[in-house]
Structures are given as C-alpha cells and as structure tokens.
Amino acid sequence: MENTHSFTFLTILIFFVLPFSFAQLLPSETMAVFRFQRILEYPSVLNGWNRWTNFCYIPPSQSLKIVCSGNHVIELTVIGNKGSPYPSKVFSISSQTLSSNFSIDSLFTTLSKLSSLKVLSLVSLGLWGPLPAKINRFSSLQVLNISLTSSNFIYGKIPLQIYSLTSIQSLIFHDNLFNGSVPDLSSLTVLEELDLGCNILGPEFPSLGNKLVSLVLRNNSFHSSINSELQSFDQLQRLDISFNQLVGPIPSLLFSLPSIQYLDLAGNKLSGALPMNTSCRNGLNFMDLSHNLLIGGLPPCVCSNSSDRIVLYSWNCLSSGDSKYQHSNSFCHVEALAAVMPSKQKETSKTKLGLLLGIVGGIVGSLVACMMLIWVIVRSLGKKNEGNSRSQKSVIEKTSVRISPRLGTESRHMSQAMRLGALGLPPYHAFTLEELEEATNNFEPSNLMGEGSQGQLYKGWLSDGSVVVVRCLKLKQRHALKILKQQMEVISKLRHRHLVSILGHCFVTYEESPNATDTIFLVFEYVSNGTLRSHLTERRKQEMLKWPQRLAAATGIARGIQFLHTRIVPGVLRNNFNIKNILLDENLTAKISDYKLPRPFINKITTVGSESPFNGAELDDLDNTGHGDKEDVYQLGVILLEIITGNPITSQTELDVLKLKLERGLAEGPKKLRGETDPSIRGTFAYESLKTAVEITKNCLSEDIGERPSIEDVLWNLQYSAQVQDGWTNSENLSTHS
Template sequence: MENQHPSLSRFFILVLVFAFFFPFSIGQLSSETRLLFRVRRLLEYPPALSSWNNWTNFCYLPPSPSMTIVCSQNKITELSIVGNKGPLPSPPSQNLSQKSLFAVSPQSLSSAFSIDSLFTTLSKLSSLDVLSLVSLGLWGPSPTKIHRFSSLQVLNLSSNFIYGEIPPQVSSLTNLRSLVLDNNLFNGTVPDLSSLPGLEELDVGWNLLGPEFPSLGKTVVSVVLRNNAFRSNIPSELEHCDQMWRLDLSYNEIAGTVPSWLFSLPSIQYLNLAGNKLTGVLATDVSCGNQLGFVDLSRNLLVGGLPLCIYSNSSKRTVSYSWNCLSSGDLRYQHPYRFCQKEVALAAVMPPLRNKSSKSKLGLIIGIAGGVVGGVAALAILVWVILTRVGAKRAENGGLQKSITEKTPTRSPNIVSNAGHMSHAMRLGAIGLPQYHVFTLEEIEEATNNFDPSNLIGEGSQGQLCKGRIRDGSVVVVRCLKLKQKQSIQSLTQHMEVISKLRHRHLVSILGHCIVTYPENPNASNTIFLVFEYISNGTLRSHISERQKQETLKWPQRLMTAIGVAKGLQFLHMGMVPGIFGNDIKIENILLDGNLTAKINGYNLLIPSKDKITKVGSESPFSRVEVDNHGSIGHGDKEDVHQLGRILLEVITGKTITSQSELDELKLQLQRSLTDAPTKLRAAADPSIRGTFAYESLRTAVEIAINCLSNNPSQRPSIEDVLWNLQYSVQVQEGWASSENLSTHS
C-alpha cells in the first residue's frame, strides 16, 4: 500500500496542474456539451443525433451528410443538422379537420416544441459562425433572438415550417454572408439587407414574401426569390451588383419591363424571370454577358422580337421564351398579341389574382395541432397556402426542389459552404410499402406453389411471370430471370442492395429478391427472382375509356393520376445517383391500385455486367440497352417527359394514340384550340369529363402537355416543372369546385 502512495500523489499533482493551466478549456467544453444535449432534447431526438453519449467528443466527430460540428480553440463554430421532417411534397387535403394538419403529419415537431427555447439555447454557443438546421420540422414564429448570434456568417433554416415575417434583427448580423430560408412559411416584407456589408447569398424561395422587392447590397452573388408574392418592378439598384451570377425571380408577379442591363451584368450566369407579369418590348440591341448560360423569359407578357444575343441561342446558352406574345422564335408556343394586351389591361383594373385567391382561402385554412393556441393558428393558414403552392418538388422529395433543366453554375467559391440542402425526392421514400425482404428459394417456391402453371401470368424471352402469395398474405408477382453472363454473388448482392432502394408509392415497387447460384456447375448461369407488388385494378388506359369495365375517371381523378406519374418519374430521375432515365412510360404501363393511386410499371433498373452498366426494365428485365457512366441515355430524362406528355394527351382527350401521326394531329388540334374561343378547348376534351373541369385547369394541363411534346428535347420542361404546373392545375380545379359548391348551396 505504501508503494502506491507516490503514484497516487503524482496523479493528483498532474490533475491539479492541468486544471490550473487549462481551467477555461475544460469549463468551455463541458458547458457547450451540455448545450448540445439540450438542443438534442429540444429537437425531440432527431436520428442524426441519436449516437451521442456522455463520452462523445463533439469536436472530433467526423462530418456526415446529416450532421457537422466544427470547433476552434475549444469552442463550437459550426453546427449543421439535416433531418427528414421538411414540408410535405404535396398539398394537404382540403377536408382535414381544423386541428389536424400537424397532428396527422410526421413532418413537423410536436405541439410541445418551442422555437424560442431552441434559439435561446443555441445563442449561448457564442462563437457560432455557421448555423444550419435543415428539414427538422421546426415550426413557430420567426426567431427574434437571432441578433444574439453576433459572429454568424451562415444561417440556413430551409425546409421547415417557420412563419411570420423574417425577423428584422437579421439586419444587425454584420458578418452574415449566406442567408438561406427557402421552403418555409415566411410572409410580409423582407427586412432591409443593404446594410450587410458581406452578404453574398440570399435564398428565400418558396415562401409567401412580398410585395416589395428586398433591398440588397452590392456584394450579392446569388439571389433566389422564386415562388413568392413579389409584385414590384425589378429595381435599378441591381445594376450595380457586379458579382451576381445567379438571379432567380421566377413565379412571382413582378411587373414592368425587363431592364436591358440585366443581361449584361459582368458576372451573370443564370437568369430566371419565368412566370411573372413582365411586359413591353425587349431592346433589340441588348448585349449579353460572356458568362450568361441560362435565360428563362417564359410565361410573361412580352411582345416584339427577341434580342439577337438571346435569339441566337448558342450551344453555350440555354434560352426559354415560350408563352409570351413574341413575334420571333418558335411562334407555335406564343400567345397571340391580343392575349398580352388583354392581360395587361386586366391587370390595370383588377387586383392580382394570387392576392385575391390567397384572401379567399383564409376562411378555409386549417389549424395547428391541439394544445397550441393563439397566434399558432396563423401557422396553419400559412401552411395550407404554401404547401398548395409548393406542390412539387418539392419528394425531394425533393429536394421542393429546383428544375433539373437549369444549368446551374458552380457555387461561388466566395460563399461559405456547409449550408446544404436535402433532396426532396429522397424523402419521398417507400411510403406504405412493407420492408424489403431477401427471400429464400423455399419461400419463392411456397409463394408460387412450386411455380404451378395456374399461377403463370406471362412468359417470353425475358423470363416467366408468376402470381403468388407470400407469408404475410400479400399477393405478389414473381419474375424469374436467368442471367446470360456468370457474375459473382458478391457483385449481384451489392447491386440488388442498390435496387432495393427503388421503392416509391408511385412505382410498382420491388418487395424483395432471391439469388440462386450453382457453385457445383461453373458453366451454369445465375438466376434471380424479383418479387414485385401486385396491382389488380387495371391500367390507366382502362380507366379513361368508356368501353372498359372499370370506372371512368373524372377530371380531378385524372389530374391526380398524372401527378402520381410525374412524382414517380421525379423519384427515378432524382432519387438515386445515377438517375434512372429512358423509362418505358406509356399509358398501358401505368397501373392503378384500389385507391386509384398511379404506379409506373415500365421503369428501368441498373444491373452490372462484367465491364459496363446495363439497363433492365421491370417489364423487360435485362434488356441490353447500354448507358454511359452517368446512367443517362442521351436525352433520357427528356424522353421520359415526352412520354408523359403523350399520356397527358390521352388523359385529356380520352383518345388512344397508336402512331406518331395520330400524336402529331392531336397535338396540333389542341394547340389551335388554345388560341381559339374556350368552347374549342372544352370540345376537345374527353366527353366523359365535360362539366367536371375548370377551363383554366384544363388549359394549364394542355399547355404543359404540348410543352412536353416539343420536338426539340432541350425545350421540353423538367419533370419538376411538369409537376409544378399539374399541381397548379389541381389548385385551380379545387378553387373552381369550391365556388361551384358554394353557388349550388346558395
């Protein structure tokens, strides 16, 4: 015992010395550690923080897509957390009860959550430079205590449910360089940001902000105001923003003329003015900046010709100008001149439609979860409005989400990084599907009764299709595939793990697989059994033809099936890397389940051969369609959009298209009807849906269908743009139906 005393003495001496020289460091770390655990509790234990324990050294945690913590001199300087509770990808149903939105949705934090408590706690991390809280389901009024983050350079609160005005205290954050608040419920005027000397990035898209254009400083590099309620002119102050490379003002109600200097800003690369109320003639002598790579002027009220630098549309520049009243370019996709005259005159005597519709919806809006009182009811109002407008893009999915046709330049290296977004498409997931299962051969034989001939529902060069019933009682379809080339079991297993992620409520999803190998016979090929869900309610074609036995769909149901197909394609294109393109999207390959949910049955799968990637369709597995290293087949994404346009024509008219000539004729008929009296377009619709649709809803669907069928693939819209327009068509239809019901009851 006596021999141990010197060792103990030395130990205590070391502890005392360490505590004497480093008291601040120990106190600082333990203090901020306690704050982080409190943040985890306030966020209701998100999965990204589930691994924390009392022994976690936060300053040495490896960064991940869902969490990053950075320290400097024993102080936390960056906290970035990404969850999976962002805004829903589609509008909620109008018949929800007044206290059910957040009660039925897993997308937001509970009614006990306090955004004020969260930011009070976070503000005690006094050295934060970067604060990023993305898709965590945060809800409540905008955090006014934001001014306490005096050193903040990056603030990212995207994809949450924060409502009210953007706190004016943001203007006091003099170190702020990046402000990202997109996909929330902010409304009102944006505070004056011109006093922020280093602000480079502003993204407040997909909110309810407006009507005045925000005041910005000369240092801005990227400005995104997409999908809000801005209604003022484009301010002349932007002419002095020499570093700005991205300006996205799309889908607001911005009025006035397009300034000539906008195209020649020294650094401008991306300019999106689509979906506004811009009028007048573009100056023909406009010069475009050398770096300008993307211009979208579509869906405005512009007249006259296009400037030469835009009209030339070189291979280095993508330009869209459809649905104006222009006299140059492709006139098939322009309104007649009188259309723009009429719209301008109407705007002069009537308030903007969006403002009017927003007011009319206030009386219909739902409340917040029970237990939240007072001002929280306003959140439900904003939630319903924003989600009806956001619908798409987002699954993200989004990733709620930006157009994949936009040639977005590389993020400016001057902007502080780690303010990332999540793909909305990835969040759509396998909603309502059972857990993926790796079957044994015995289970496959049991499900199909040893492949009894009575269960055979298809056979051809691509293998047999058998109907079966697995042990949980689900009816399935089993496809037997014999590979032509010998492959290692490890290679097949790894790739099937990737394929198992291709599960979505708008796909005929794979429920599992079984790999059978023959090690005793090296010359024998491997066999794979793919187990798909069984869809028993027929094809979309069978539901829009009165000659079939199934119930004929009315216009609102047809819109929802089209949206389902678009969401399925969005997931295929954006839910995985590489995306799944060049799919067999035809009306016979769209199946409907018992709830009339559309499911794509003709999508492709990626299966590796020995030295390349091979496409495999669920209808024709292991078909030999070779793709490049990025998983793209030429204009595969735009070919899918073209096929969707063809489906839309059949859904709208009820006619079966069997040849290219029939497609061209029907497309031309609908194009002409758009410029004639409304009776022409109504007459072109399927007789079985007449009287069930709003004219503007039908018109919107026809316009997007024609755009999808453009002969030039580069002029076809992205799948997210298609989804946005279809969901807007649903909005118009629901508003019309509500007014019709009101008139009937009156």
C-alpha cells in the same frame, strides 16, 4: 537513455492530454449543446451523448458535424430523419414536426450561448414556429440554412432584426411559410447567397446588398417591378425570380451583368419590348423568359439558342420563334394593363360595376316579384300532386340509401380513390374450377404464357368475352388455404386503375390424400400492350414514348404504389418493383403487375409474382425494419431513372453510373442535364419539368433510407412536373406526341 524515455513519455502525454485540455468546450457551451439535444426531443442522430462526450472530436458524418475552434463551437450541422411532407405541409404539419412542447424561442436562446457560432444548418428536424427576433444575438453567424430540405415549418414574418447579422454570407430560408414583406437587407454588405424561394413573401421587391452572387426569390408573391438596383450587382451569377407576379419592363442591363450566368424570369407578368441593341454577357448560358407578357422581337443575343446558351421564351406575344408557342398581341396588352392598373382605378371600376349591377338587380327584382305571385297561384293548384311526388321521392331516397351498405364494414378503409380505381372492372368473383377449365380450354398448353417459380400462367377467355390471365399456385403448407380463405376479402380490394387487378379466385382442395397439395387459381385482368421496358427500347420512332407519355406512366406507377401503401389495410410494402413488370394497356396507362399480397399473406404465403412463392419468412424479417415503404420508393427511383435515360439497368454499377451522370447534369446546368436524357425525348420536354423529375429520382435513390421521400412526395413532384409540361406544350403539340 533516461532522456530518451523522458522524451517518449512526454510525447505520449502530449498526444493524449492536449486534445482534451485545448479542445474541450467551455462549460456553458457544453451545457448549451446538451440542452439543444433535449429541446430537439432527442433525435436519433444525437443519441449516445453523455458527460464524457468530447463534442469537438465527434467524427463528422452526413448527419452531424460539429467543428470547434479553441473552446467554442463554430459550426453546427444536424440532419435528422423527419420526413418531408412537401407539398402539403400546412395540412400534415403535426405528423412531421416536433411536439407541441417544442419552443423555437428556447431553441434559439440556447443556440445563442454558442457565442462563436459561424455555421448553423438545421435539417430534417421538424422545427416549427416564427423565427424569433433574438436572431440578432448571432453576431458571428456566416451561414444560416433553414430550408425545405430541413422539413422545417418556420412561418410568420422574417424578423427585422435579421439586418443585425452583419457577418452573414449565406442565408437560406427556401420553402418555409414566411409571409409579408422582406426586411431591408441592404446593410448585409457581405451577403453572397440569398435563397427565399417558395415562401409567401411580397408584394414589394426587396432591397438588397450589391455583393450577392446568388439570389433566388422564385415562387413567392412579389407584385412589383424588378428593382433597378440589380443592374449594379457586379458579382451576381445566378438570378431566379420566376413564378411571382412581377410587372413592368425587364431592365435590359440584367443580360449583360459582368458575372451573370443564369437568369430565370419565367412565370411573371413582365411586359413591353426588349431593346434590339440589348447585349448579353458571353458567360450567360441559361435564360428563361417564358410565360410573361413580352411583345415585339427579341434582341439577337437573346433569341438564338446555341451550344453555349439555352434560351426559353415561349408563351409571350413575341414575333420571334414559332407562333404556335406565343399568345396574340392583344392578349399581352390586356393582361399587362390589368397587371399594372393602379388600385384606385380598380376600385373605381368596381364602383361603376356595382352601380350597373344595382340597376340590373332592381329590374330583376321586379321580375322576380311578378314570378313569385304566379308561383303562389300555381302552387295552390298543385298541392294534390305534391303528395304523390313526396311519396315517390321517399321511395327514391330509401332506394339510394340501400345501395351503400353493400360496401360492408370494410368501407371505412376504402377511399374514394379506391372505388373509382375499380371502375371498368367486373365485380370480384369466386370462380369454379369448371369455369376456369372452360376459359383456358382445359388448361390447353397453347394457352400457357409462362411457367416458373411464380407458378403457371394461362391466358383465358371468360364467358362474357373478356380476356384474363389465370395463375395456378400450389400451396406448400396445408394450413395456408385456411388463411387464404380468411383474407380473400382483403385480396378482393386490390383493384385500381394502375394495378393489374385481381378479378377473382378459385380454391381446389384434395381431402382424400394427406400428401396432396392444395391449389389456388388467381384470375387477373389481361393487359395487352406489352411492358414499359419494351416501349422505351422500341426503335421505331412513331412508337417511342415521348416525355409527356413517360411522365404519365411514372405518375401512374406512383399512384399505384400509393394505393398499395395507404389505401389497403394493412398496407402492402416491399413489392420489389421492376420496370419489366410495369405493363401498358391500349391507352398507354401504366399498370403494376408484380406486387405482394397484403401482410397476412406474407407471414404464411407469398407475393404475387415473387421469386419464391408461398415462402415469405425472410420477407417477414425484413418488414420488422419498418422501412418497407422506402424500399419501394427506391425501386420506383430505378424505374424513373430508366424512364429518363432510356437505358436498361441490369446491375448496380449501371445504376450508379446513370445516377452520377444525372447528378452532374443537375450541378452543371440545363445543357449537361439535357444531354443525359434519352435522345428520343429531347425536344419534347420543358426543362423545369425534366429537372423536377430528375431531382425526385435522385432523392428516391438516396443511400440513406431516412432521406428518401415518401410516396406522397414523389407523386406530388411528378404531378408538378406534369403541370409544368402541360403549360409548356400546347394542345396541338401534345396530340402530336401522343
């Protein structure tokens, strides 16, 4: 029995003591982790650390992962909550990064104390500055990820010392501000993944190790031929060098690399003809050759789309495919010649052009001298008239100056976008009850459009013939009317191209009865072309919205939300957007019909079209979280999901299923993603345009509020998607789908 008790005690002792005796970090590494927390200015994800914290036993999460081996940290992944300012990060860097006290040099000095570190991923922490040369101290590092998803701003040249990372297998610097030439990376013999996309690197194609599995160099400034060494990359599965300025022929062996699956060469100046005997690997399921300067025909394995392979080759000068989507041969010859013209030849051309301009300039100068002499004579004769002109000009200038004060003191809060958004609408007007009675034929029941918690809606016709919607709302609190009157100037600013704008109001007060209910009538513009939801479900093919139209509607909705968030003071948040409340006018312009009144109204009043009008106490509590804008972004994500799939979403389960399908489509490739879209838009979109829209939709629907993009990010991505679409669709095709 005594032995049994001893064994039990020993077991308990081992259970409690061993983790702390064997998994405690070395004192130097513990100090380094605390210093790391301090340098990053104590981000919330690292809160709660103290001297008793056992870093090796912190449960891993989406935001933080620390893995230890022995007494050393071998993996450090930190995801902060800095918002991504993409795409204009150069201009908004100060609001998205760590403070001016931050030192990236100190950060990497501290991290180098983790002598056995193998995985380093720093996400959404707002890092900024040039990558220090002491990166060579990380001799054990296998994965280094500092990319756009990190909202980091690493700029300058990639240090030459990067070649010292001989153990590195994955190097991701995607979407930073690196510039200049890429160092020779051929010595990194175990490097399998390299992503330098969306920087400013170039002009020479980098020298790389041939063990790469994935190589992404898209959206840089490479201006050379494709490195012929790529033809020996036997393990390469993914190659994306799109949207650079690469010139010369495409090495035909790229299509038959032993492992190649994805090949994107679009948006360069690659020229010449592919040999007709070019062979393609069976596993190559996606290739994009579009927007280059290729001529002639395409090899049989390239020119045919199939269920197993997607091929894009529009906007070259090819004889294959539909000529509507190809340039003329002369276009490609001229552009290819300009792209590869030696710099000396260009300089000679400039010299000749300068000489010619000099001769022409001399002739023009002589003519100007003669004209000056004539002008002096005419000017002396016209001095008297000049005085009159001056006085007239003075009157005009004074008149124009008087126009601007009409905007009042609030004009400083109104952007040019706001003023332009109100174009086409009549001036805001305080209606009388008589005017509204005349407009609605004394609120004739036949003009009643709807009734419920949102109040009664009547269709009406103003004296100028314009059609309006009049909403009748009863005020539950006697002091609410006074607050409303104080805030009508703010309400009058709610006018934008992508909002169902408020045109005016009317107050009705019943002073004679203490129990009577005050009434407010809000007058809105009338939008006649139905809801966006109905346009997505209309089965008549000629009336179904195609991808360009859906993209335009989505962009319009984002612009309307941006206006509510940023162009009104205070911002209008937590609007509970729904696709059924997005209306389309006769030009298919999207207009948001359901949004809140500005915050002073929420405290005492209601939302425009809310489920519980004039009862906003619970909304006030929600606003204290500070995430109202991100909740609106989530609702926009739901709308985007319906736009892409065409499926109505009536439950959280349906939302989760559709979101999962799109995520799988992104992961599995173009064929799968295309198959998850609304069948009525297939064939009307550029894949890159769709992919961009799907990616931002997925981000909008993130469960983690901190990971959702800002409305500016959403708007930029939708605009980029539209630009890609415009480049893919010629004007004739666009008019057909419109």
